[in-house]
Amino acid sequence: MKTKTILIKNSIIFTGGSSKKLLKGYDILIEDSKIKKIFKSASKNIKADKIINAEDKLIMPGFINVHMHFYSSFARGLNKINSSKDFVEVLNNLWWRLDKKLDYDAIYYSSMAALIQAIKKGTTTLIDHHASPFSIRGSLFEIEKAVRRCGLRACLCYEVSDRDGEKKALEGIKENYEFIKYSNEKNDNFIKSLFGLHASFTVSNKTLEIASDIGNSLNSGFHVHCAEAVSDQIDCQKKHKMRVVERFEKFSILGEKSILAHCVHINEKEKEILRRTQTQIAVNSQSNANNAVGISDIIGFSKKEILYGLGTDAMTVNMMEEIRAALWLCHLKNSNPSVGFPEVTKTLENNAKIASKYFEKIGEIKEGNFADIIIVDYIPTTPLKEDNFMGHLIFGISQSNIDTTIVNGNILMEKGKLNFIDEKEVARKSQETAKKIWNRF
Numbered sequence: 202m203k204t205k206t207i208l209i210k211n212s213i214i215f216t217g218g219s220s221k222k223l224l225k226g227y228d229i230l231i232e233d234s235k236i237k238k239i240f241k242s243a244s245k246n247i248k249a250d251k252i253i254n255a256e257d258k259l260i261m262p263g264f265i266n267v268h269m270h271f272y273s274s275f276a277r278g279l280n281k282i283n284s285s286k287d288f289v290e291v292l293n294n295l296w297w298r299l300d301k302k303l304d305y306d307a308i309y310y311s312s313m314a315a316l317i318q319a320i321k322k323g324t325t326t327l328i329d330h331h332a333s334p335f336s337i338r339g340s341l342f343e344i345e346k347a348v349r350r351c352g353l354r355a356c357l358c359y360e361v362s363d364r365d366g367e368k369k370a371l372e373g374i375k376e377n378y379e380f381i382k383y384s385n386e387k388n389d390n391f392i393k394s395l396f397g398l399h400a401s402f403t404v405s406n407k408t409l410e411i412a413s414d415i416g417n418s419l420n421s422g423f424h425v426h427c428a429e430a431v432s433d434q435i436d437c438q439k440k441h442k443m444r445v446v447e448r449f450e451k452f453s454i455l456g457e458k459s460i461l462a463h464c465v466h467i468n469e470k471e472k473e474i475l476r477r478t479q480t481q482i483a484v485n486s487q488s489n490a491n492n493a494v495g496i497s498d499i500i501g502f503s504k505k506e507i508l509y510g511l512g513t514d515a516m517t518v519n520m521m522e523e524i525r526a527a528l529w530l531c532h533l534k535n536s537n538p539s540v541g542f543p544e545v546t547k548t549l550e551n552n553a554k555i556a557s558k559y560f561e562k563i564g565e566i567k568e569g570n571f572a573d574i575i576i577v578d579y580i581p582t583t584p585l586k587e588d589n590f591m592g593h594l595i596f597g598i599s600q601s602n603i604d605t606t607i608v609n610g611n612i613l614m615e616k617g618k619l620n621f622i623d624e625k626e627v628a629r630k631s632q633e634t635a636k637k638i639w640n641r642f
């Protein structure tokens with residue numbers, strides 16, 4: 202599967218991460234899984250097993266998606282659902298009907314569908330949040346198979362919820378426990394884990410307490426939806442006489458390894474708790490717009506120095522599409538077309554910081570890091586410099602094709618073609634499986 206050394210020649214490199222350097226006319230030497238050397242082109246006569254000429258192309262670190270639901274790829278084109286007037290109806294009419302029907306084949310093929318798309322869009326690391334209430338046991342191990350087959354990196358969790366009764370909640374807790382224990386023991390850089398919880402409004406105090414005890418005893422962070430719609434806050438105040446973030450703090454769910462997805466409806470006091478506990482936020486702008494729940498306060502998160510990143514909540518795996526939407530929605534929220542550019546584009550760097558809580562040495566092109574690299578077709582038609590790179594990303598690079606995707610030194614896609622997976626064959630089996638699931642509606 203692996204070429205021992207790969208030389209990428211004559212490229213423009215955007216190093217990403219915290220260095221964010223733009224190196225013009227450089228070569229990258231990959232040895233096994235890692236970036237061995239970055240040097241000025243033609244400065245050395247380097248031999249390699251494989252040489253990629255990246256002239257007229259741009260090299261970047263693979264994108265990272267910090268909130269995703271692989272299983273939702275089986276909702277594509279599903280039209281057997283009633284229209285919904287609010288977010289809770291979206292859950293009831295679509296997601297909680299779909300996830301109940303998932304079997305193990307569906308879990309595997311919906312994951313394959315999402316992951317193949319991720320390779321094609323240059324997203325190399327994904328933090329997923331899974332639900333399949335009638336196929337809980339072993340579901341994360343099924344997703345793991347798909348992730349390993351695709352050669353990507355993923356951090357997995359099962360969303361514990363009381364919405365289908367206490368028995369299902371306990372099964373969900375057990376699945377998290379078993380998978381976290383397994384991934385901690387295995388300790389490779391492809392598969393990581395978090396303890397998953399659905400959201401405050403579907404998790405009882407009793408379930409939260411058990412989940413917290415087990416998750417914390419395994420030294421795991423938590424991955425949970427938080428104040429996605431205002432109804433989550435209303436429910437929490439009615440049932441528990443406190444705000445959602447306060448409730449999560451009370452049950453020791455927060456901390457530097459935990460991810461709260463959305464946080465659309467949190468107040469200043471809650472932001473302060475997240476800052477103090479160093480809890481991370483996954484913003485999902487397109488999803489929030491699609492569900493008509495509101496727009497996250499990215500500028501406010503930044504002012505508070507909270508570590509916020511960008512997820513897609515399964516709307517896409519294309520991070521460049523998501524970052525554009527996040528910017529437009531930030532303008533709209535603030536009724537100002539000139540705010541939010543640095544705060545929104547910083548999510549690329551922040552996503553690498555979030556991923557580094559679970560994975561080693563990824564998210565930046567530098568010597569010694571794992572070779573998670575994408576090659577993009579991009580010939581700039583205006584001056585491209587270090588200080589205007591993000592402008593090119595939003596308005597130009599985002600419109601370009603991904604030519605090559607490399608993860609851990611493995612070339613997963615080259616010249617737009619997948620190297621190790623028969624995409625059509627997977628699509629055929631995925632269609633067969635999705636048809637069976639849809640017939641259960």
Ligand SMILES: [Zn+2]
Nearest residue numbers: 330426462514
């Ligand atoms: Zn989500």
